[in-house]
Amino acid sequence: MEHVLGPITREIFNRGLSYQDFKKLTDQLVLEGKTTGANQSQAYLEYTRLNQQRMHRWDKTLKVSARMAELVQSISEHQAWTVITEAWCGDGAQSIPYIARLADLNPNIELKIIMRDECPEVMDAYLTNGARSIPKLVAMTADLVCELFTWGPKPTYLIEKQKAYKHDSQGVSYQDYSAEVHLWYAKNKNHDLELELYPLIQSSLIL
Structure with missing residues (x-):
């Protein structure tokens, strides 16, 4: 456990959205043909529409192991x-529904979702290899003084897959690569995410 004077202040945390409110925001943005952040390109609008579907689908199908x-x-x-x-x-959209389900299992966990581009000072404290990669989960004590663990932006398998693709795409288009990634999420059913989060959460109990 690390003591920090971190960028996640009480004001920023309280301003964050619950998972339910984040879904409502996404639903409203899709209706308006918008998304979060400065990039309002057609591609990003389509990503948002797909993410709306993914989150609603996971809410109906995801399972947390008894362990x-x-x-x-x-x-x-x-x-x-x-x-x-x-x-x-x-x-x-693939990982947050599972994280939210975990938080729902225990009233001692308060989950807030913040937007990367609205909180650059927070994002820049949790870069991944110098990049503003999302999503990023930061777990802290309730007083926001001690950092318990962090996770993100994706399961290790996909991080390595992305590295390999950037090094040599082998002629695979980004569209096809992205489709492979989301097919993996669907087949994996949060198995790798759970395996990675379990020891992190376990470590947070050793105070």
Whole structure:
């Protein structure tokens, strides 16, 4: 556990959205033909529409293992979980529903979702190899003084897959690559995400 004078202030945390409010925002943006952030390109609008579908689908189908549920329910001290994302972020739409389901299992966990581009000072404290990669989960003590763990922006398998693709695409278009990634998410059913989050959450219990 790390003591920090971090960028996630009480004001920023309280301003964040619950998962339900984030979904409502996404629904409204889709209706208006908009997304979050400055980039309002047609591609980003389409990403947002797809993410709306992904989140609603996961809400109906995702499952938390009994092992993980038991661990999360054993958290006895209040924790503040912040997810940094944007409505157009495909990896966010795949992972945040599961993270939100975990938070729902224990009233000691308060989850807030903040937008990357609205909180650059927060994002820049949690870069991934120098990049503003999202989503990023930051778990802290309830007073926002001690950092418990971080995770993101995606399961390790996909991080390595992305590195390999950037090094040599082997003629695969980005559209086809992206389709492969989201097919992997659908087949993996949050298995890798759970495996990665379990030891992080477990470590947060050792105070």
